[in-house]
Amino acid sequence: MKEITKMTALALGQMIKKKEIKVFEAVLAQLEAIKQREPSYHCYITVLEEEALQMAKKVQEQIDAGLLEDSPLAGVPVAIKDNICTKGIKTTCASKMLADYVPSYDATVIERLKAGGAIIIGKSNMDEFSMGSTTETSYYGATKNPWDKERVPGGSSGGSAAAVAAGEAFFALASDTGGSIRQPAAYCGVIGLKPTYGTVSRYGLIAYASSLDQIGTMGKSVSDCASSLELISGYDPKDSTSIKESHFQYRDALVEGLKGMKIGVPKGIWKAGLDPENAHAIQEAIGLFRNMGAHIEEFEMESMEYAGPSYNIIACAEASSNLSRYDGVKYGFRSMEYEDLEDLYIKTRSEAFGEEVKRRIMLGTLVLSSDYYESYYKKALKVRSLINRSFQKAFEKCDILLTPTTPTTAPKLGTSLSDPLKMYHTDTYNVAINLAGLPALSIPCGLDSKGLPMGLQLIGKHFGEKDIIRAAYNFEQSGSLVSNGNEF
Amino acid sequence: MKLYETVIGLEVHVELATKSKIFCSCSTEFGGEPNSHCCPICIGLPGTLPVLNKKVVEYAIAAGLALNCSITQKCKFDRKNYFYPDLPKAYQVSQLYLPLCRNGYIEIETEAGKKRIGIHEIHIEEDAGKLIHDAFEDGSLIDYNRCGIPLIEIVSEPDMRSPQEVIAYLEKLKMILQYLGVSDCKMQEGSLRADINLSVRELGSNQLGVRTEMKNMNSFKAIARAIEGESKRQIELLEANKAVIQETRRWDDKLNTSISMRSKEDAKDYRYFPDPDLPPMEISQEWIDQIKGRQPELRDEKVERYQRDYGIPAYDASIITGIKKLAELFEETVEICGKAKEVSNWIIVELMRLLREEEMEAEDICFAPVNLAKLIQLIEEGKINRTVAKEVFEHIFKENVNPEEYVEQHDLSLVSDDGLLRSVIEKIILENPKSLEDYRNGKDKVIGYLVGQTMKEMKGKADPSMVKDIIYDLLNP
Amino acid sequence: MEITEEIIHKVAELSKLRLTDKEKDKLLESFHGFLNYVQTMNDLDTKDVEPMTHVLPLKNVFREDRVCQETDRESVLKNAPEKKDRYFAVPKTVE
Ligand SMILES: [Mg+2]
Numbered sequence A: 001m002k003e004i005t006k007m008t009a010l011a012l013g014q015m016i017k018k019k020e021i022k023v024f025e026a027v028l029a030q031l032e033a034i035k036q037r038e039p040s041y042h043c044y045i046t047v048l049e050e051e052a053l054q055m056a057k058k059v060q061e062q063i064d065a066g067l068l069e070d071s072p073l074a075g076v077p078v079a080i081k082d083n084i085c086t087k088g089i090k091t092t093c094a095s096k097m098l099a100d101y102v103p104s105y106d107a108t109v110i111e112r113l114k115a116g117g118a119i120i121i122g123k124s125n126m127d128e129f130s131m132g133s134t135t136e137t138s139y140y141g142a143t144k145n146p147w148d149k150e151r152v153p154g155g156s157s158g159g160s161a162a163a164v165a166a167g168e169a170f171f172a173l174a175s176d177t178g179g180s181i182r183q184p185a186a187y188c189g190v191i192g193l194k195p196t197y198g199t200v201s202r203y204g205l206i207a208y209a210s211s212l213d214q215i216g217t218m219g220k221s222v223s224d225c226a227s228s229l230e231l232i233s234g235y236d237p238k239d240s241t242s243i244k245e246s247h248f249q250y251r252d253a254l255v256e257g258l259k260g261m262k263i264g265v266p267k268g269i270w271k272a273g274l275d276p277e278n279a280h281a282i283q284e285a286i287g288l289f290r291n292m293g294a295h296i297e298e299f300e301m302e303s304m305e306y307a308g309p310s311y312n313i314i315a316c317a318e319a320s321s322n323l324s325r326y327d328g329v330k331y332g333f334r335s336m337e338y339e340d341l342e343d344l345y346i347k348t349r350s351e352a353f354g355e356e357v358k359r360r361i362m363l364g365t366l367v368l369s370s371d372y373y374e375s376y377y378k379k380a381l382k383v384r385s386l387i388n389r390s391f392q393k394a395f396e397k398c399d400i401l402l403t404p405t406t407p408t409t410a411p412k413l414g415t416s417l418s419d420p421l422k423m424y425h426t427d428t429y430n431v432a433i434n435l436a437g438l439p440a441l442s443i444p445c446g447l448d449s450k451g452l453p454m455g456l457q458l459i460g461k462h463f464g465e466k467d468i469i470r471a472a473y474n475f476e477q478s479g480s481l482v483s484n485g486n487e488f
Numbered sequence B: 001m002k003l004y005e006t007v008i009g010l011e012v013h014v015e016l017a018t019k020s021k022i023f024c025s026c027s028t029e030f031g032g033e034p035n036s037h038c039c040p041i042c043i044g045l046p047g048t049l050p051v052l053n054k055k056v057v058e059y060a061i062a063a064g065l066a067l068n069c070s071i072t073q074k075c076k077f078d079r080k081n082y083f084y085p086d087l088p089k090a091y092q093v094s095q096l097y098l099p100l101c102r103n104g105y106i107e108i109e110t111e112a113g114k115k116r117i118g119i120h121e122i123h124i125e126e127d128a129g130k131l132i133h134d135a136f137e138d139g140s141l142i143d144y145n146r147c148g149i150p151l152i153e154i155v156s157e158p159d160m161r162s163p164q165e166v167i168a169y170l171e172k173l174k175m176i177l178q179y180l181g182v183s184d185c186k187m188q189e190g191s192l193r194a195d196i197n198l199s200v201r202e203l204g205s206n207q208l209g210v211r212t213e214m215k216n217m218n219s220f221k222a223i224a225r226a227i228e229g230e231s232k233r234q235i236e237l238l239e240a241n242k243a244v245i246q247e248t249r250r251w252d253d254k255l256n257t258s259i260s261m262r263s264k265e266d267a268k269d270y271r272y273f274p275d276p277d278l279p280p281m282e283i284s285q286e287w288i289d290q291i292k293g294r295q296p297e298l299r300d301e302k303v304e305r306y307q308r309d310y311g312i313p314a315y316d317a318s319i320i321t322g323i324k325k326l327a328e329l330f331e332e333t334v335e336i337c338g339k340a341k342e343v344s345n346w347i348i349v350e351l352m353r354l355l356r357e358e359e360m361e362a363e364d365i366c367f368a369p370v371n372l373a374k375l376i377q378l379i380e381e382g383k384i385n386r387t388v389a390k391e392v393f394e395h396i397f398k399e400n401v402n403p404e405e406y407v408e409q410h411d412l413s414l415v416s417d418d419g420l421l422r423s424v425i426e427k428i429i430l431e432n433p434k435s436l437e438d439y440r441n442g443k444d445k446v447i448g449y450l451v452g453q454t455m456k457e458m459k460g461k462a463d464p465s466m467v468k469d470i471i472y473d474l475l476n477p
Numbered sequence C: 001m002e003i004t005e006e007i008i009h010k011v012a013e014l015s016k017l018r019l020t021d022k023e024k025d026k027l028l029e030s031f032h033g034f035l036n037y038v039q040t041m042n043d044l045d046t047k048d049v050e051p052m053t054h055v056l057p058l059k060n061v062f063r064e065d066r067v068c069q070e071t072d073r074e075s076v077l078k079n080a081p082e083k084k085d086r087y088f089a090v091p092k093t094v095e
């Protein structure tokens, strides 16, 4: 039998259903792998040993009783990004501010995972409050890329991506505000799927930028991502931005054949600092899709170069408001010494927020302040409209869009944070998608000469998850994926 | 001294009478243990999201329609950002850019006749928690029970010129909102609070002076005093050639003066922006018409109907309908006993007197209409007389007693036994031989005296007209 | 608009953050960089464009006016850094 932690989530789920593997065996194997590999990669903020074993017992009983029959991920260990609230389990957002914060309720996605019998194995590392693209801004220290420990795993969901890549989780939940699922998925050679805004409830996701945030999944295979998304998606009356439509049978899209699918390639992708090796990999991928019978069309997309500015203004503005509640009064960190209320606020926030978080709060406060509101914040919202329009136009011509996920492969640790502007540019291919609320996924498309995985991004129209899942599934089946065979 | 004019505009916060809060399903009930009507949503725990209570929008629209506003059919919510311990998310969900209702007015009665007070806008927002001073630790304690209770903020134009006009405006507002059932408007529970924007200017000038704001006033008397006090302060400043500073002041009713709150006003910048967690609203004409159709009978219609259907005078009708609670009491009592004019008399005379004496609001009336109805019945049937009835009514008012039982227990029924009364009166005539003589000499006045003596002897439990008849009878054998 | 130290100061005050001189210098630079970067948006004509706050055309999302308290009341105060009786406690705050 293949080593348990090398299986895909669905394969493990099947073995469990066939009673070839007990749930507790799977959980023990997972915990053992974590014990061995955590010192190298540091994917987790919290590992749930006891809770996971308890849960394993309960799920096994349910399975033995013939329940959870239609739940393919029952008994499978999953990593949860530490900005998703778990009842009774510390949820820190990788911040000193919430270092001891224990939510009194489960996020809707956690309720759904539990109902489906998935085993929460740990809370994964991330950039503080999701603000970063390297997982280096975590209060708990950086996560390392399993492909090269000198390199970042990407971010902000770096812990989730690295955990899946390192076999420290079978799949993971993460959140994506401006590429935070897709970019680390690309850097870590896994699949990351960010669904349409409104598809997965945000209730219990600690907000960074509410109009952009969306929970999604990461996995070793397209099927794992589709199955796990199926489990967590669907209407939630607790989230006013949740969508009532109920066509969420994503596994239906796991079918062979791409004949006639129209794939658009925005011409702008070839600029934007794209590394020649990555460019080459994208060309090859395009060729492959063409061979599979897809129509490829290259065209210009308007306004895309303004996505970054618009995104950064909107994200910081919403963050500045969302993060004001951390004031040392109701929960979380409170400074030890203070003279009065004002001092309590200021010391608490100044001591407990990291540098990047403070910077974004300040920028957000600036663009919302009366002198800047019209020319910055409101302008950004208008640009957002234009970007949305541009996508709509593109989708009149094609079913999905194809771009690189990132311009380069994973950079070395400690090289990105110094220059925020550089950070903005790594988001080039990602942020526009959040502005328009579209579904997108990243799938590995080869290794560069340094042996690092490169990512291909497929973008769908609103609620067009099935299109991108089908395309990715066929791409995966064509065998051009980075293999899962890394010897960690 | 020059002649000055006071210019006043009000921002009135009214708690809506929904059962649950604006964005979560916590109870809006007043009181309760601290932080017991709270949940992760209304205390703003990380990750929680708001879902709008439909009733809030309907109540706000109903208020807007009754205040002659136009309804903003495409409207949305904005966040108002500031730090304060009673505001757990550090932003208040409110409406700045597109308030739900705009451009309305109400009419008030003034000494100079009817006057129209403009309503600039009505917007929806959430209430904050309550801070309590902790004398032991010299700290503050926070109770979030009130946090997230729906409010409408009614912003008037600066159209008022005197405390009388302000009180008339507030009373009218209160009456309309109570009639609509959108708020109980209990000032002492904080469900109606007024911020006063006040400036003074030379009479005849049409430029506005610099204004100050006094926040959270919650009694009519304090409001009247605050207006007097603050105008005086501003006029004195102007007379001394000093400037009025635009600021927030707190009215101290004990010191009878307003006090500057010295907050860093210039640093205030609420950074309003559209709330990304709440989709916008599109209010269809159909929905508005529906709400209009459901609108309960308001005062003017009631006044007309009372005259028409109950046959009571216009004067009575207008007094009773002036307070919704009285109108309800009136209708319910008449429903039981008929006798509209009689019920109206009891409300206008005795009930209003007791409210004044006890310094109570009509909303605090707690007796059951059936008890007033029974009391009227007892008089009708000659079981008690009016003097006794007044006494019994006081007990109904204070303790909600059942008048039948009360009369029985305290032995207050009229003595209608002819024989008994005759013997008492005979005794009294015998004891007052002079009165008999006077009567024979044509002094009719003596009858009244004898009735009085008899009533006294009977401890009021006799029907005076019956007593009178017997006296005539005995004096004219 | 030129970013000055005064603006940084005002923004810090609104954000309830205190900055060291070093942090202030760094932020000043960062603000400059940021504003230069986003200023490119001005090339776009957005005169007749509606600002877009929400991604999807959702509207009128309501709940019914029903009371139901699911949360146990103790959990409300569970994470409070300081509490007294059933209250959250803060330094003296005068209104
Ligand atoms: Mg207000």
Ligand SMILES: [Zn+2]
Residues within 6 Å of the ligand: B021, B024, B025, B026, B037, B038, B039, B040, B041, B042, B043, B148
């Ligand atoms: Zn609540």
